[in-house]
Amino acid sequence: MAAATTEIRWHGRGGQGAKTAAIFLAEAVLDQGKHSQGFPEYGPERRGAPVRGFTRISDAPIRLHCSIAEPDYVIVLDPTLLDSTSAGVPDGASADTVFLINTVESPANIRKRLGIKGGKVHTVDASLIAQESFGRPIPNMPMIGALAAVADVITLENLVASLVVRFKKKFSQAVIDGNVTAVERAYKELVSE
Amino acid sequence: MKQIYVGLTGNEAVATAFKQARPHVAPAFPITPQTEMMHKFADFVADGAVDTEMILVESEHSAMSAAIGSAATGARTFTATSSAGFALMWEVVYIAASLRLPICMPVVNRALSGNINIHNDHSDAMGGRDAGWIQLWCENTQEAYDHALMCWRIAEHKDVRLPVMINYDGFIISHTSESLHILPDEDAWKFIGPKDLKTGYSLLDMDHPITVGPLDLTDYYFEHKVSQIEALKRAPKYIAEVYKEFGQLTGRHYSFFEEYRTDDADLVIVALGSTAGTAKDVIDAQREKGVKVGLLKIHMFRPFPAVELAKALSKAKVVGVMDKSASFGGWGGPLFNEIRSALYDLPARPKIHNWIYGLGGRDTDTKQIVALIEQLQAIAKGREAETVNLLGVRL
Numbered sequence: 001m002a003a004a005t006t007e008i009r010w011h012g013r014g015g016q017g018a019k020t021a022a023i024f025l026a027e028a029v030l031d032q033g034k035h036s037q038g039f040p041e042y043g044p045e046r047r048g049a050p051v052r053g054f055t056r057i058s059d060a061p062i063r064l065h066c067s068i069a070e071p072d073y074v075i076v077l078d079p080t081l082l083d084s085t086s087a088g089v090p091d092g093a094s095a096d097t098v099f100l101i102n103t104v105e106s107p108a109n110i111r112k113r114l115g116i117k118g119g120k121v122h123t124v125d126a127s128l129i130a131q132e133s134f135g136r137p138i139p140n141m142p143m144i145g146a147l148a149a150v151a152d153v154i155t156l157e158n159l160v161a162s163l164v165v166r167f168k169k170k171f172s173q174a175v176i177d178g179n180v181t182a183v184e185r186a187y188k189e190l191v192s193e
Numbered sequence: 194m195k196q197i198y199v200g201l202t203g204n205e206a207v208a209t210a211f212k213q214a215r216p217h218v219a220p221a222f223p224i225t226p227q228t229e230m231m232h233k234f235a236d237f238v239a240d241g242a243v244d245t246e247m248i249l250v251e252s253e254h255s256a257m258s259a260a261i262g263s264a265a266t267g268a269r270t271f272t273a274t275s276s277a278g279f280a281l282m283w284e285v286v287y288i289a290a291s292l293r294l295p296i297c298m299p300v301v302n303r304a305l306s307g308n309i310n311i312h313n314d315h316s317d318a319m320g321g322r323d324a325g326w327i328q329l330w331c332e333n334t335q336e337a338y339d340h341a342l343m344c345w346r347i348a349e350h351k352d353v354r355l356p357v358m359i360n361y362d363g364f365i366i367s368h369t370s371e372s373l374h375i376l377p378d379e380d381a382w383k384f385i386g387p388k389d390l391k392t393g394y395s396l397l398d399m400d401h402p403i404t405v406g407p408l409d410l411t412d413y414y415f416e417h418k419v420s421q422i423e424a425l426k427r428a429p430k431y432i433a434e435v436y437k438e439f440g441q442l443t444g445r446h447y448s449f450f451e452e453y454r455t456d457d458a459d460l461v462i463v464a465l466g467s468t469a470g471t472a473k474d475v476i477d478a479q480r481e482k483g484v485k486v487g488l489l490k491i492h493m494f495r496p497f498p499a500v501e502l503a504k505a506l507s508k509a510k511v512v513g514v515m516d517k518s519a520s521f522g523g524w525g526g527p528l529f530n531e532i533r534s535a536l537y538d539l540p541a542r543p544k545i546h547n548w549i550y551g552l553g554g555r556d557t558d559t560k561q562i563v564a565l566i567e568q569l570q571a572i573a574k575g576r577e578a579e580t581v582n583l584l585g586v587r588l
Binding site: 023026027030034035036037038039040042061062063064065066067069 | 198199200202311312332333362364365366368369370371372467468470471473474556557558559
């Protein structure tokens with residue numbers, strides 16, 4: 001491969017915005033001149049069913065058209081997925097994989113529960129932040145804010161700018177402001193080891 | 194011309210290209226994973242971005258029938274389908290080509306039932322390979338967008354006048370947002386241009402009434418089939434011209450097939466669609482280890498560029514053809530059969546083997562392609578191997 005590609009895997013449940021997050025992030029990084037790919041894994045489309053999303057980001061054109069088996073970042077939108085074997089949260093993680101978990105628990109607890117030895121674990125209560133910021137516990141946007149704090153794929157400024165532009169087409173100013181607040185809070189409130 | 198850098202799914206990209214083509218008519222019927230393409234196009238119509246007359250029909254058979262009626266009047270017409278929808282329109286798919294109507298149709302490739310599977314393989318389009326349509330295949334959203342612009346120039350060329358099927362992989366391309374460059378509307382329109390309605394005949398030309406699709410028995414049917422055969426033989430010349438002009442305009446150069454690191458390759462993989470991209474990454478990694486492997490990716494499967502392909506593959510020692518569809522009871526997949534036949538007249542033929550892969554959307558990852566290359570290496574060293582093999586399946 002010509003240039004390093006960052007591979008991100010999203011784990012959520014139907015309705016939490018894993019697909020939206022995977023694609024939103026892919027499109028948001030384009031403003032920084034990056035190449036990207038964002039795609040969900042399609043199965044039975046049921047609210048509440050485990051859903052995975054995938055984002056690839058690179059400085060070079062991306063040619064891979066397969067699932068992400070060995071992610072650089074694993075982002076979990078729903079902490080109940082940590083106990084689900086079929087959700088496969090730790091699958092394919094290497095010693096360098098970084099975990100971002102939406103939970104009230106500490107990184108140390110999550111590390112124990114997932115049985116992760118290497119890598120890094122960060123936690124943030126994204127559902128609470130979302131609830132307080134825009135009145136619905138949809139954690140996907142704050143989790144992208146948390147990612148911006150630990151990954152060199154998008155700056156907080158670019159993320160916020162992109163969010164404002166893309167949300168303008170669909171949402172009221174109040175919803176946009178709430179999401180910006182949520183992204184900024186998660187960026188700051190992320191708990192690291 | 195300044196192109197616009199955007200992130201779009203394959204379906205959104207193709208809908209954008211079709212908006213830029215300003216078609217007169219689009220009959221539509223939903224089927225996963227195509228639905229989103231027509232949905233996006235319907236958004237453009239509803240927003241007034243394009244004034245296409247949409248006809249919401251009751252089945253794919255009706256979609257193609259309506260497209261035929263529309264195109265026979267001279268109107269620029271498209272529809273789109275996938276899988277079982279394509280199978281349902283079967284009868285009329287042949288008629289569109291027989292009547293030499295320049296309809297464009299994305300087939301967003303999906304497995305055929307049963308059992309029910311919404312994911313990607315190439316079974317749908319491969320079943321239609323003898324229907325008389327031009328078939329073009331795309332690796333990513335960029336190529337899907339580009340071909341959705343170019344197809345009009347090919348289909349409507351006065352010496353071609355054939356329907357064009359644009360194939361892109363369901364979900365893997367159709368539902369994946371990828372970064373790509375699109376043309377500004379005005380530049381796209383300048384390239385495609387208005388449809389020349391002066392075909393010399395039209396179903397609605399009351400002063401010069403014609404009959405379309407009459408009974409055609411032992412007296413002339415055969416001659417009419419030959420005219421279709423001849424039209425498809427002529428098509429490559431014009432497809433090459435359109436590719437060339439598009440390359441000059443955009444910097445994206447296409448040909449009947451793309452050769453990737455094949456110059457000195459002993460081993461060559463042949464593939465269609467999105468897997469070609471994954472294979473390129475694997476080939477780069479294998480090249481660093483000194484493995485002389487390359488890829489030949491086919492854009493134009495119908496008409497089949499047999500002579501050019503044979504020449505391109507003549508220097509290889511082993512050719513591995515990847516088929517994302519099974520030909521039940523046949524000897525290998527459809528792509529394999531075509532390639533193998535094309536090589537027959539070479540004075541010295543490479544060894545050629547087939548791998549059936551990815552049926553029903555089974556993920557084709559880099560490990561599978563590495564395994565395929567290892568098998569090609571072993572065959573090059575003289576190991577006996579089956580003619581037809583399987584990749585990525587539990588046995």
